[in-house]
Amino acid sequence: MTKMINLTINNIPVTVPEGTTILQAAKTAHIEIPTLCYLKDINCIGACRVCVVEIVGRRGLFASCVYPVEEGMQVLTNTPTVRSSRRTTIELILSTHHKKCLSCVRNNHCELQSLAYDYAVDEDRFVDEEPIYKIDDLSPYVVRDNNKCIQCLRCVSACNKVQTVGAIGQIRRGFNVHVGSPFEISLNETSCVGCGQCIVACPVGALYEKSNIDQVWDAIADPKKKVVFFTAPSIAATLGECFDLPVGTNVEGKMVQAMKMLGDVEVFNMNVTADLTIMEEATELLHRLQEDKPLPMFTSCCPAWIKFCEHNYPELLPNLSTCKSPQGMFGALLKSYYCEKHNIDPKDLFVVSVIPCTAKKFEVTREELAPNNIPDVDVALTTRELSRMIKHAGIAFRDLPGREFDNPFDIATGAGAIFGATGGVMEAALRTAAHLIDGTNEALEFKDVRGTVGIKEAAYTIGGTEVSVCVASGLGNARKVIDMIQSGEKNYLFVEVMACPGGCVNGGGQPVQSDSVRNYTELKANRAAVLYNADKDGELRCSHDSPVIKMLYDEYFEAPGKEKAHHLLHTTYTPRKKL
Ligand code: SF4
Ligand code: SF4
Ligand code: SF4
Numbered sequence: 259m260t261k262m263i264n265l266t267i268n269n270i271p272v273t274v275p276e277g278t279t280i281l282q283a284a285k286t287a288h289i290e291i292p293t294l295c296y297l298k299d300i301n302c303i304g305a306c307r308v309c310v311v312e313i314v315g316r317r318g319l320f321a322s323c324v325y326p327v328e329e330g331m332q333v334l335t336n337t338p339t340v341r342s343s344r345r346t347t348i349e350l351i352l353s354t355h356h357k358k359c360l361s362c363v364r365n366n367h368c369e370l371q372s373l374a375y376d377y378a379v380d381e382d383r384f385v386d387e388e389p390i391y392k393i394d395d396l397s398p399y400v401v402r403d404n405n406k407c408i409q410c411l412r413c414v415s416a417c418n419k420v421q422t423v424g425a426i427g428q429i430r431r432g433f434n435v436h437v438g439s440p441f442e443i444s445l446n447e448t449s450c451v452g453c454g455q456c457i458v459a460c461p462v463g464a465l466y467e468k469s470n471i472d473q474v475w476d477a478i479a480d481p482k483k484k485v486v487f488f489t490a491p492s493i494a495a496t497l498g499e500c501f502d503l504p505v506g507t508n509v510e511g512k513m514v515q516a517m518k519m520l521g522d523v524e525v526f527n528m529n530v531t532a533d534l535t536i537m538e539e540a541t542e543l544l545h546r547l548q549e550d551k552p553l554p555m556f557t558s559c560c561p562a563w564i565k566f567c568e569h570n571y572p573e574l575l576p577n578l579s580t581c582k583s584p585q586g587m588f589g590a591l592l593k594s595y596y597c598e599k600h601n602i603d604p605k606d607l608f609v610v611s612v613i614p615c616t617a618k619k620f621e622v623t624r625e626e627l628a629p630n631n632i633p634d635v636d637v638a639l640t641t642r643e644l645s646r647m648i649k650h651a652g653i654a655f656r657d658l659p660g661r662e663f664d665n666p667f668d669i670a671t672g673a674g675a676i677f678g679a680t681g682g683v684m685e686a687a688l689r690t691a692a693h694l695i696d697g698t699n700e701a702l703e704f705k706d707v708r709g710t711v712g713i714k715e716a717a718y719t720i721g722g723t724e725v726s727v728c729v730a731s732g733l734g735n736a737r738k739v740i741d742m743i744q745s746g747e748k749n750y751l752f753v754e755v756m757a758c759p760g761g762c763v764n765g766g767g768q769p770v771q772s773d774s775v776r777n778y779t780e781l782k783a784n785r786a787a788v789l790y791n792a793d794k795d796g797e798l799r800c801s802h803d804s805p806v807i808k809m810l811y812d813e814y815f816e817a818p819g820k821e822k823a824h825h826l827l828h829t830t831y832t833p834r835k836k837l
Pocket of ligand 2 (some may be wrong): 451454
């Protein structure tokens with residue numbers, strides 16, 4: 259049984275399990291101690307000294323994020339010494355910080371800015387020479403501005419500890435120490451997979467996505483262009499947060515209405531190509547099982563996972579499903595089927611995807627997704643960028659009525675919706691694989707693969723065959739799963755990997771939530787609940803039941819895996835250098 263510890267915090271009695279930190283214990287007494295470098299499950303190093311407290315009978319100040327409670331301890335979180343120390347710490351951080359709040363991407367939701375305001379700091383008390391770092395904006399997805407870096411190392415932990423990529427770290431010594439890539443090369447030249455987990459971990463404006471907003475406005479204003487948007491499954495579950503709606507609010511109708519108000523545009527539902535992915539992927543899995551092809555089969559809808567394999571596990575490329583991601587499939591569908599049907603030159607169709615991630619900004623630049631040098635998707639916008647466009651357009655998002663997606667890519671199934679959460683692709687594929695084998699729709703819920711745990715395993719009997727499956731989210735967890743497979747410890751037939759912990763609902767392009775939210779709420783689970791509720795409440799729950807999918811195969815692709823489908827909806831992968 260866990261031993262319980264009794265202590266007081268600001269004279270309030272508290273009882274918590276042994277091993278609890280002072281920071282966590284304070285929360286149970288409704289006391290929030292400010293933090294900066296601490297981020298639950300990611301960075302716990304006690305380095306920034308913003309969370310310091312006093313302990314009666316002990317000299318000095320103690321970092322509450324790493325200091326465990328002890329029996330009889332008396333903690334004080336709000337003394338003159340504590341307040342003065344925190345203020346000085348923030349003033350010192352600001353002494354070398356490029357204070358350009360008005361034009362900063364994090365203005366009004368910056369953790370440093372909030373602390374500076376809360377503690378009434380004098381931003382010029384310690385004036386030092388500001389470092390001049392070159393901004394790294396060479397990659398098509400992430401910009402690094404070290405001039406705003408506060409060395410909290412949250413991004414470094416996200417990249418090294420959670421993702422095990424190691425594209426960034428602390429380099430140099432003494433006053434010259436800073437966060438950078440090996441040999442100070444651009445992120446673009448490293449093994450960075452573009453997941454953007456460093457961005458959502460960053461408390462300030464030192465990391466952000468490469469913006470493509472201006473290209474979209476230009477295309478909307480261009481009379482020669484027809485502009486179409488499509489939105490990924492998780493966007494409706496998170497966009498509301500950019501407009502101060504509670505985490506876990508489904509804003510699908512408002513989102514479509516707002517996008518229609520951006521200009522003369524079509525707004526389609528990417529859940530349609532999530533369904534299409536399932537048709538192709540479930541068929542591919544059955545073929546691999548029947549034809550003695552490489553197993554286990556790994557999912558391929560996460561472009562950061564694909565790039566991770568290309569850099570780190572080239573021997574696994576034959577095991578990756580050849581299916582394009584839902585973004586890749588939608589782009590190909592629009593520049594072929596849709597253009598043919600509406601007699602549009604593919605060069606004049608400007609395709610904008612709205613996606614939860616920065617890795618998909620890289621994906622749209624892949625040569626494989628640009629036949630004849632015409633990209634299937636012209637621009638990929640993050641959830642955050644879409645919210646900025648809506649704000650630029652002066653749209654009162656919260657007051658909008660709901661509206662449906664545009665025909666013909668409007669109706670999708672619950673299977674497509676749950677793609678946005680870890681385990682969702684696996685569950686959706688199993689529903690359709692079961693149907694393809696025995697023709698029934700009885701297998702609808704595969705609950706063992708749900709939830710935000712990093713590695714989930716299950717075994718199901720489908721049509722008499724036992725199918726052992728595994729779901730990993732976060733690339734560190736993917737690495738563990740690969741190690742177990744390659745050592746022979748585990749033997750799966752089908753493995754889902756999503757690079758972001760929790761899946762796309764927690765993607766690197768999603769709304770940035772501050773540490774005060776991330777440290778104390780189940781952000782991933784609350785966002786995922788929107789998708790599982792949409793699935794549960796929807797009329798259609800299996801991709802093969804979608805009328806849009808039936809129409810696409812009847813009119814155009816003939817059947818999953820047939821020649822045209824293979825040509826347009828499948829792709830290839832390339833081994834890459836590791837650096
Ligand atoms: S990072 Fe924060 S404090 Fe620094 S310029 Fe941006 S908004 Fe201001
Ligand atoms: S985008 Fe991902 S892989 Fe690249 S530096 Fe950031 S955390 Fe690391
Ligand atoms: S898990 Fe989703 S959001 Fe994260 S990199 Fe992969 S596709 Fe993008």
